[in-house]
Amino acid sequence: MLENLKAVSVDDSEVNLFFIEAMAAKLGLSVVSFSDPLEALTYVRENDVDLIFVDYMMPNIDGITFIKEARKVHSDAPIVMITAVSDDNDVKMEALESGATEFLSKPVNGAEFTVRVKNLGALRSSQLLLANKALLLQEEVSKATEDIRQREYETLNVIGKTAEFKDPETxxxxxxxxxxxxxxxxxxxxxxxxxxxxFHSAPLHDLGKVGIADSILLKPGKLTDEEFDVMKSHTTIGYEILLNTKSPFLETGANIALTHHERFNGTGYPNGLTRENIPLEGRIVAIADVFDALTTRRPYKDPWPFQKALDLLESEKGKHFDPKLVDHFFKNLGSIQQIYDDLSDR
Structure with missing residues (x-):
């Protein structure tokens, strides 16, 4: 039990230090000794310590000051004050208030030292065991939380693919x-x-297309006005599917489904929202969705060249799209091009 613990002994008397080391060695306890309390304090601040023995009367700083400083970095390690003023209750009270755990009187009795150190060793071992169990529990909770999060991501991915299932060319x-x-x-x-x-909600933007007839959704030619009105309803259908959920992903997905066809100048649908009245996520998805729709093959069109799609985004700044967001899109063309190439359907 004591073999795995690390102790520090602080006393300006080399004889006292040697005595503590000798008694501790019989118990298998490893001790690092210091005659200078300031050097000891530096060591204690920078290292893991399980047990501290400290004299009361020392140069530079006394034992009580040492305990106060040690407690700033080691809140629960047992600290034993060794003092020749065993009858001074004021000293004992001050030491206890400063964080002392136990007292030993000079000259130190070997039998008493053995019993007290064994008890304190058992206390410290229990503290470390509880700390390890708490850490293990925290790790298990973190792992369980991450597992739940990954399952939620998988579910979102499956839901997002639902609309693509109806339109395989996307x-x-x-x-x-x-x-x-x-x-x-x-x-x-x-x-x-x-x-x-x-990232995880944007794929839900066209979920409402599950409610659009294939004759309209997959029509190779231009839609009639009546057909386009039906197509536009995919925004509200998606919103209604995702509405009234507690998941922040689904809640954001509902907003995206409803607003990704709104236009910055108010000419979009379904509600003709303008500028910042369109949620940020809707304004971002509008750019990403249109750019990708332009650069990929659809039932009604061939893919546009990359640069032609960029020119369209530039020309629609302040009209279809939030101009500041378009600027950020262009600011990251290297990354955009990489995604375009890596996930190409060509």
Whole structure:
């Protein structure tokens, strides 16, 4: 039990230090000794310590001051004050208030030393065991939390693929949109939490297309006005599917589903929102979704060249898109190009 503990002994008397070391060695306790309390304090501040023996009367700083300083870094390690003023109750009270655990009187009795140190060793071992159990429990809770989070991500991914299942030509669309959104949100300095939420929620933007008839969704030609009105309803369908949930991912996904076709100048749908009245996540997804739709093959069009799509974004700043967000998109074209190439459907 004591073999695994580390002790420090502080006394300006070399004889007293040697005596403590000798008695501790019989118990298998390792002791580092210091005759200078300031050197001892530096050591205690920089190292793990399980047990401290400290004299009361020392040069530079006394034992009580030493205990106060030691307690700032070792809140629960047992500290034994060794003093020749055993009858001075005021000293004992001050020492206890400063954090002393036990007292030993000079000259130290070997039998008493053995009993007290064994008891304190058992106390310290129990403290370390509880600390290790607490750490293990914390690790288990963290692992369980991470497992739950990963399962939530998997569920979000499956839900996001639902719309793509109806339109197989969209390929890696939702993955690219998610990455583009994270790039933009990172560039504007959004929090890590927001970046994570939009990355996992953006794929839900077209979930409402599950409620659109294939004859409209997959029509190779231009939609009639009536058909386009039906197509526009995918925003509200997706919103209603995701509405009234406690998950921040699904809640954000609902906002994205509803607002990713709104336009900065108010000409979008379904509610004709303008500027900052459109949620930030909706404004970000609008850019990512349109850019990806332009650069990929759809039933009604061939893919646009990369640069032509960029020109469209530039020309629509302040009209379709939030101009500041478009600037951040262009600011990160290297990363955008990488996603475009790595997740290409071509």
């Amino acid at each position: 390929g890696h669309h939702i993955q690219r949109v998610a990455h583009y959104c994270k790039i933009i949100s990172s560039s504007i300095g959004a929090s890590e939490e927001f970046q994570s939420i939009i």
